[in-house]
Amino acid sequence: MSESDGDGGAGADTDGGEEWTLPDDLESVQEALIAWYEGDHREFPWRRTDDPYEILVSEVMSQQTQLDRVVSAWEAFLERWPTTAELADADRADVVGFWTDHSLGYNNRAKYLHEAAAQVETEYDGEFPTEPDELQELMGVGPYTANAVASFAFNNGDAVVDTNVKRVTYRTFSIPDDDAAFESAANDLMPDGESRVWNNAIMELGGVACTQTPRCDEVGCPWREWCGAYASGDFTAPDVPTQPSFEGSRRQFRGRVIGTLREYDELELDTLGHRIRVDYAPGGEYGREWLTGLLTDLEDDGLVDIDDPESGAEDELVARLRR
DNA sequence: ATCCCGCGTG
DNA sequence: CACGCGGGAT
Numbered sequence: 001m002s003e004s005d006g007d008g009g010a011g012a013d014t015d016g017g018e019e020w021t022l023p024d025d026l027e028s029v030q031e032a033l034i035a036w037y038e039g040d041h042r043e044f045p046w047r048r049t050d051d052p053y054e055i056l057v058s059e060v061m062s063q064q065t066q067l068d069r070v071v072s073a074w075e076a077f078l079e080r081w082p083t084t085a086e087l088a089d090a091d092r093a094d095v096v097g098f099w100t101d102h103s104l105g106y107n108n109r110a111k112y113l114h115e116a117a118a119q120v121e122t123e124y125d126g127e128f129p130t131e132p133d134e135l136q137e138l139m140g141v142g143p144y145t146a147n148a149v150a151s152f153a154f155n156n157g158d159a160v161v162d163t164n165v166k167r168v169t170y171r172t173f174s175i176p177d178d179d180a181a182f183e184s185a186a187n188d189l190m191p192d193g194e195s196r197v198w199n200n201a202i203m204e205l206g207g208v209a210c211t212q213t214p215r216c217d218e219v220g221c222p223w224r225e226w227c228g229a230y231a232s233g234d235f236t237a238p239d240v241p242t243q244p245s246f247e248g249s250r251r252q253f254r255g256r257v258i259g260t261l262r263e264y265d266e267l268e269l270d271t272l273g274h275r276i277r278v279d280y281a282p283g284g285e286y287g288r289e290w291l292t293g294l295l296t297d298l299e300d301d302g303l304v305d306i307d308d309p310e311s312g313a314e315d316e317l318v319a320r321l322r323r
Numbered sequence: 324a325t326c327c328c329g330c331g332t333g
Numbered sequence: 334c335a336c337g338c339g340g341g342a343t
Contacts, residue, residue, distance in 0.1 A: 301338090
């Protein structure tokens with residue numbers, strides 16, 4: 001109904017955009033996937049709620065962490081902060097501390113979640129908006145998360161496009177490795193008004209069947225009869241940019257700073273330095289200068305405060321988690 | 324080593 | 334548009 005009904009790819013090939021088409025019997029394609037998903041799928045607790053806050057928490061956690069590890073963190077988080085009102089009232093340091101305690105990584109996202117809860121309270125009167133465009137106004141909520149929340153909470157989303165959906169559509173229907181093409185194809189595939197089950201189903205397909213090393217027959221992939229990769233045996237997938245190594249990285253030391261301040265409340269800078277790396281030496285290669293660089297970045301991110309000490313007349317600076 | 328349901332900022 | 338952002342599991 002929106003654009004390019006059924007016949008896929010932007011016809012004009014002027015800017016190098018490649019041609020692609022979806023099968024004629026889209027309805028069969030759709031029914032096959034939904035039947036496969038409803039027949040059997042992994043049971044995650046967030047698939048049994050339609051509370052937008054609970055969904056949002058699960059989505060933010062899932063962006064960075066394997067789903068199996070998210071389950072216990074999600075349950076503990078919602079037990080501690082069951083509503084946006086309660087999360088908004090929490091100290092940021094406690095939310096970031098929770099994130100670290102549960103090894104959820106990327107502490108910025110704890111801050112985003114905390115801020116999003118405050119936005120819901122102050123800007124939306126405690127009620128989540130239901131449209132993807134409005135949801136995207138929330139801190140830390142981009143196009144993917146907005147459609148996920150709109151879909152799973154309100155059955156009111158567009159097709160989600162994540163790395164799973166890209167891989168599945170690239171292989172099955174030979175959609176070119178191009179974001180606009182993926183988005184268009186994903187939306188053409190999705191049956192109108194069924195974003196909740198559809199987005200769950202296509203991501204489940206990417207998660208258990210159309211994996212890096214595919215398991216088409218083992219899990220009975222419902223799209224084998226339409227799948228270009230299954231026919232050709234070429235299961236190449238779009239490149240996902242590989243991360244620089246973590247060991248010894250700046251990221252690793254940021255994580256140690258947060259974890260250490262979580263444990264000690266407030267620490268003088270050199271003490272903190274020694275805690276986070278054994279080769280810390282105030283005047284050395286990794287010393288005061290290196291540490292303050294790290295800390296000012298964390299301060300700019302809103303995660304850490306650098307202050308004069310509360311007591312005493314000393315001028316040694318201390319660091320602590322921002323409340 | 325590589326993977327894992329993106330996002331905000333410069 | 335490129336870049337930085339954690340860390341457990343395998």
